[in-house]
Amino acid sequence: MVYPRKIYPELYSHAQTNLVTVLTGMRRTGKTTLIQQLLADLPNKNSIYLDLQRPDNRELFEQKNYDTIRETFIARGILPDLPMIVALDEMQLAPESPSAIKYLSDHHKIKFIVTGSSSYYLKNLFSESLSGRKKLFELFPLDFGEYLTFKEVQHSPLDWREGQFNNLEYNRLSSYYEDYIRFGGFPQVVLAQSEAEKRDILSDIMSSYVNIDIRSLADFSDERNLYALAKLLAGRVGNRVEYSNLSRLIGLSRPTVTNYVQFFEKTYLIRTIGVYTRSIDREIVKSRKLYFCDTGLANTLSDLSSGAQFENTLFNQLARIRQVQYFALKSGQEIDFVLNDDFAIEAKETPLEADLSYLKRIAATAGVTNVRLVGRRESPKFKNYAWAGSII
Structure with missing residues (x-):
């Protein structure tokens, strides 16, 4: 079918x-x-x-x-x-x-x-x-709405940008969303019947990328270094790309690492996003943040933390909607995502009221009016956030 x-x-x-x-x-x-x-x-x-x-x-x-x-x-x-x-x-x-x-x-x-x-x-x-x-x-790999279509699960778009946590949809679809976070959205992976089969397909996709795409699209002499760098990057999902640090860890020159990372992005393995700013400000951090095109693929390369899996999945959901950036100050204060220049979004596995207060405060500093907490799980008492599975 x-x-x-x-x-x-x-x-x-x-x-x-x-x-x-x-x-x-x-x-x-x-x-x-x-x-x-x-x-x-x-x-x-x-x-x-x-x-x-x-x-x-x-x-x-x-x-x-x-x-x-x-x-x-x-x-x-x-x-x-x-x-x-x-x-x-x-x-x-x-x-x-x-x-x-x-x-x-x-x-x-x-x-x-x-x-x-x-x-x-x-x-x-x-x-x-x-x-x-x-x-x-x-x-791109399937978004969560397409994932549900492939699973033949009934769903309809919801306005996730406002309103309270949707308990009914969470109870109905959360097990599917957890599978989506863990194994990603490659069509063959979604349709696979067992976890072992899903892992085998993901490993095969990565192997094909290294053995076919890298060889046919690039003039790189050492595929092992490329694979080692991909594994290193997978462990840094949601973090800023620090080329000097990567160069030191992998033992390659900074220009070589930069070329490899650019190749990964041009061949859809990763995405990097820039900083949101309306003016040049010395407080704004200039480094780009890194995400993988598919969380299942990133999980194949590295043992991602639960929070990193969720943030990477949410990034890919948002990236299908509009432009995504992030906001950060040298003090360490940060907004995970700024959607289309006017919507500040913070990813929290179990959101709390204090998270919303923090987001509003940092969004005001960034000059962004609209804010939204997006959560992975149901919070015991706090309900003023969107469940990530409603972004379809």
């Missing part, structure tokens, strides 16, 4: 235009499933799907005569007298393909739908050859 993704309606709409539709995201987030679903749903059935992990498909785009590529499409069953749709999966493996796509799109009006595992690679690959001819969509 194919479960709907929130990105699909916009993706489907764009797939019916003449522009190149680009879907990017980390390995195993469901890109292949989505483009195969597009080919099944689009009215135009004159289409072909090419997996560029196959050498014979990659070789097709190494040809200098682009008209020969079109002839190959026809030989493989696509009709020459009707509009053509060509889907290319993992196109970063065929670095010569963008110029061919441009030519075939311009001269033969072929519609291309392509996927890849690196936003940086695809944006730069397309920057000149397909400038103005494409739209890039990013696919």
